[in-house]
Every structure is written in structure tokens, then in C-alpha cells.
Amino acid sequence: MTEVMTDERPQTALPPFYRDPRPLSSEAHAAWRLLEGDAGFAAEAAYVPVVASEFARSAQSYPLVFAMPGAVPVAVLGLERRNLFVRDGEWTRESYVPAYVRRYPFGFVATGEPGHFILAIDAGSGQVVETGEAGIALFEGGEPTERTRQALAFCDAYHAESEMTRAFCAALAEKDLLTERRADATLPDGRTFGLQGFQIVDPAKFDALDDATVLDWHKRGWLALVHFHLASLDRFQLLLARQAGLDPEEQDA
Template sequence: MASAPANSLPIFYNDLLPLSSADHVDYKVQPADAAPFLTTSHAVPLTVDEFVSAQRFAPIIFSAGTDSVPLLLMGLNEGVNTFVDAEGKLNGPAYIPAYVRRYPWMLAKLRPDSDELSLCFDPTSSTIGAFDEGQALFEDGKPSELTQGVLKFCEDFEQAAARTGQFVRDLEEMDLLMEGEVSIQTPIAEQPFVYRGFRMINEEKLRDLRGDQLRKINQNGMLPLIHAHLFSLQLMRDVFEAQIAQDKGPIPKPELPAEATA
């Protein structure tokens, strides 16, 4: 889930520019009360730091294929988000992942031969520009308090992303991830709606872990994260019913995407 350079843009980002005191000294930030880019995103990358908070609102799954990443499932069908309206405004209680709250900022490598990360932003965002009003990004040619806060948030996100990557690697090493499938029977159709194309933790293999393995995941903090993921899966039906109530689905052959890119 670590950030990617501009030639391999993660979801939501259309372009990336490094923030510069020379080129953007007059730029300001204006607040936004909506996230239009989120309206057609049903699965959003999630860090392990967020599992406990997020599991109360939506299912936490893992993307299919190799290099799985945790995802917060905000809709069961591709292109459907049950937590925002058509303008991208929240339509009820929800957990908004840090990945979303970070936009339009991110740390990215400007050169492939260097590990140095620079604070960048998406210039297509309507919240950043040479506005007459807003919060300044620079004061006296130096990063403002706002910019320093943005940098700190992005640095914390990268650290959380690194912990998330290690968590998934540990799950893979213990062979705890399996192909997921959820079947939802409703009065609106004779056949159940079956959702596939994601991964989840295998509870049977979790129960069969050796004592030393169980002790390890208990001591390193993995066990609460695993439980948060498993508990959150109970919300699959809630999201399904929200789609029906909002007239957003389901479609005849509902299926989660086979892969998701962070």
C-alpha cells in the first residue's frame, strides 16, 4: 500500500506534482465537504492502524491475487459506494479511511534511483490552487503550519502502510488467507447473490495454529486485527441492504473485483 510514483498512480490520483516553495508559494487550500472521487469506489485501501475503528462500519477484506492489501468494503458491487451520495457527501455514520483523508496529498519518490520521498499533490484537485481565500501552504517562503501537518499525516500513513504490508506478509507466511465467498439470500431473487473475488482469513486454519504461532500473533498484536477483520464480515448483509435501499444494486451477477490497486 505504499505510495507510488507519478508513472504508476494509485487510485483517486490523476497526476502528481511535488510541492515547491518556488512554484506554489501563493497556493492555498480550501476546505471540502464532499469527495466526488469516492462515489464510484466500492473498496478503499485500509491500514492495520484503522482496523479496530473501521470494523464497526463496514467489512474489511483482502484483495485477491498476490500482494494482497486490506480493503474497506463500502459497497458490494463495483462502482457502488453506499456511504456517500451522488455528490460524494456522507449520507450517514461512516469510517473514512486515511487513504481517502490523505487525498490530494501523498509522499512519492521523484527519482527511481532514490528512496527519498517528497510531498506531492494532485494538481487536478479543486481544493488546492492560487486562490484569493483559503489556508496558505507557505508563509514567508517556508511551509506553513498546515503544510507541516499535512507532511506529518502523510509520513504517519507511510509508516502505517509499512506495518500493514508486514501484517499481510505474516498472514501469507502462516497460510491464513483463503479465497472468500459470501452468499446472501433475499426475497428479491430465488437464487442467492454470491460475492467472490476477494480474500479473507481462514478461521479453521486460525483455530489449528500451533501454540508457538498463536503466542506470536498474540504478542505482536496481530490477533486483535484478525478478530476485527472477522467480526467486520458480519456487515456484508448490511452493505447489501443499503445498496437495495439506495437503489444502487445488486446487479444480476454480483462479484467483487479480482484485484485492487493501492
Template sequence: MASAPQASLPVFYKDLMPLNSRDHASWKGRSTDRAPWLHGFHAIPLTAEEFPQAARNFPIIFSTGPEPVPLALMGLNEGVNVFVDAEGKVQENIYIPAYIRRYPFLLAKLAPESDELSLCFDPTSDLLGENVEGNALFENDQPSEHTKALLGFCEQFEQAGARTQAFVEELKKHNLLMDGEVTIQQEGFEQPFVYRGFQMIDQAKLREMRGDVLRSWNQNGLLALVYAHLFSLDLIREIFGRQLQLGQGPVVAPAA
């Protein structure tokens, strides 16, 4: 169903360029209610602190591999996103993950040996540029208040990412992640649809955990994240139904 991104660039980003006052002094950035870059992406990286809000709209799973990443499923099949229309309009009244809201900006290392992160952007995006109508990115060769706010958001995202990694490490420490499988029997089809290729929390092992660990998780908020993930899995069948309504379900011959 989903695996951690393997490309050298993060999901959505086609290129990266550092933002600086020398090259982008007259550039502006604009906001938008459309996200055409979401087309073709069904699994969006999610920070742990977003679980309670995201769980209302999306199934939350973990990618496969030794370094699992929490993902919000906006579709069950590769290339299918049931929350974005052909023009990039995102469905109203749903939670928009921070990863989506951050685009086209992010913090990145300009040199592998450096620990310093710089504000970068995807130069292929039409959300910023010299001829864009919007907020100035620089004023008097200094970052504008708009750019400072963008930087602050990206910094908060990085911090949330570190906390998410710590949460996943805690799950791994207690061996709570298991290979997931969802079977959906659809009327009119002889064989059920089976989705694999993701990880989920093992409820049997969760029930066997020591009481002192669970009390600690309850106090620091981790237990709420665990249950947000588990409850969200019920939405997998709803996403499947939305795909069928949109004519984007898996192609399988119906029963005779």
C-alpha cells in the same frame, strides 16, 4: 469483488505534481466535508491499525493476487459507494479511512532510482490553489505549519503502510489467506447473489495455529486485527441491503 489497483496512479489520483515554494508560494489549501472523488470507488485501501475502527462500518477484505492489500468495502459492486451521496457528502458518524483523508496529497518518489519521498498533490483537485480560500501552504518561501502537518500525516500514513505490509506478510507466512465467497439469498429472487474475487482469513487454519504463535500475536496486537477483519465480514449483507435500498443492487431478473 475487489482487486489491487493496477493503474500507474493510486486510487483517486488523476495526476501528481510535487509541491514546492517556487511554483506554489501563494497557494492555499482548504478543508471540506465533501468527497466527490469517492464516487465510483467501492473498495478503499486500509492500513492494519485502522481495522478496529473501520470494522464498525465496513467489511474488511484483502485483494486478490500475490501482494494482497486490505480494503474497506464501501459498496459490493464496481462503481457503487453507499456512503456518499450525489453531491459528495459522506455519511455522518462513520470512520473515514486515512487513505481518503490524505487526498489530494501523498508522498512519492520523483525519480525511480531515488529513495527520497517528496510531498506531492493531485493538481486536478479543487482543494488547493492560488485562488482558494484556506490555509497558506508556504510562508516566507518555507512550508507553513499547515503544510508541515500535512507532511507529518503523509509520513505517518507511509509508516502505517509499512506495518500493514508486515502484517499481511505474517498472514501469508502462515498460509492464512483463502479465496473468499459470500452468498446472499434475497427474497423474490430464485438464484442467490454470489460475490467472489477477494481474499479473507481462513478460520479453519486459524484454529489450527500453534499456541505460541497465537500468544505472540495476542501480545503484539495482531490477533485483534485478525478478529476485527473476521467480525467485519458480517457487514457484507448490510452493505448489500443498503445497495438495494438505493436502487444500486446487482441487476438480476426476479423469480417468476
């Protein structure tokens, strides 16, 4: 988990899932269409970024940790390069689907101007077709269709949440609350797994926060985020149970 990245800042590698993100243009992509798809694109994702507004729901299904570098909050989906919550292209119904997953194949890319971003789509996605009549049009008559406008609104909201989440993570770092951890586990069949490159909030340091900070964080809703994060760490047992429940052929795949 040492290369978690979000697509809201400059980066040296593509963010998870994306192969060929391109800024959408009514001229260049006038004929492009979007097909219905499943969650198969996320089948090998062992983690995905989450934003602050998702902590409560995500913590019910996944461990939430802070990936290094940058203290990016992520939901851990597997113990190796496998998403234990996707099977045959379907996300398990009882588990929350993170917004990062739901927005795909759309996203935002920087324009080069500080603080400015533009809607993009992953041209490498199997849901995107450049010609034909199948699927939903992205543009009609030179204007974005309803589907494209919905994607823009969703990505805009996600970006705003990402900004607020970064402020929360910066506060954790400023108070020196994050500590590096490694998770090691052994399955009943003797297989071992190690997860590293992440941080968690140190409970002792969190409990020792001064009163002024506690009051400020309470007003901002940040205290609740820390509690959701700490409670979510129990979900590592869920990952172990899911990993142990795989068929031998799936474990070797």
C-alpha cells in the same frame, strides 16, 4: 477488486482518487492553495485501503478483506462502482472515515531512492487551485504553512502504519492463512451482485496456528487484527441493506 493499489510502492496505475499527483515544491507551487472540500471525490470508490491501526474502528462499519494481488487490506464500501457511505458529498456520520480518505488530496510518492518518499498533492483535485486568493496557502515566504506541515505529519504517520501493516499481511501469507473468496448477493428486487478478487483469513487454519506463533502474534497485536477482520465480514449484510435502500434512479445511475 483486482486492481487495488497503495501509493507507497512502485505501481503501473494511479491509486484510488488520484488523477495527477505531484511532489510538492515551494518553488513550483508557491502560489497554490487548498479549498475546502467534501467527500464527493470518494463517491465512486467501492473500496479503500486501510492500515492496521484502523481495523478496530473500520470493522464496525465495513467488511475488511485482503485485495489481490498483494494481500492489501481494504474496507469494502460498495457492491459496485459506488460508495454506499457517501451521499451528496457527505460521508455518513455514523461510519468511520478511513485515513486514506482523510489525507486526500495529499499523499506520498517515491523519490527514486529506496525507502525515501516526498509529500505530494493531487493537482487533479477540485480542492487545489494554482492561482488566486481563495482557500489556504500551501507555502508562505518559501516555507510550508501549518496546513502543509499537518499534511506531512499525517502522511508520514500513515506511511509508517502502512509499513507495519505490510509486515502483518506478509505474516498471514507466510502461514498460508489467506484463502480466495467470492461474494454473491441477490437483492429483493432480483438484482444480483458479485464481488471477487479478494481473500479472507481461513478460520480453520487460523485456529490451528502453533503456540509459538500465537504468542508472538499476541505480543505484536496481530491476533486482534485477525479477529477484527473476521468479525467485519458480517458487515456485508450492511452493504446489502444499503444497496437495497437506494432509490431506483440511484441504482441505475
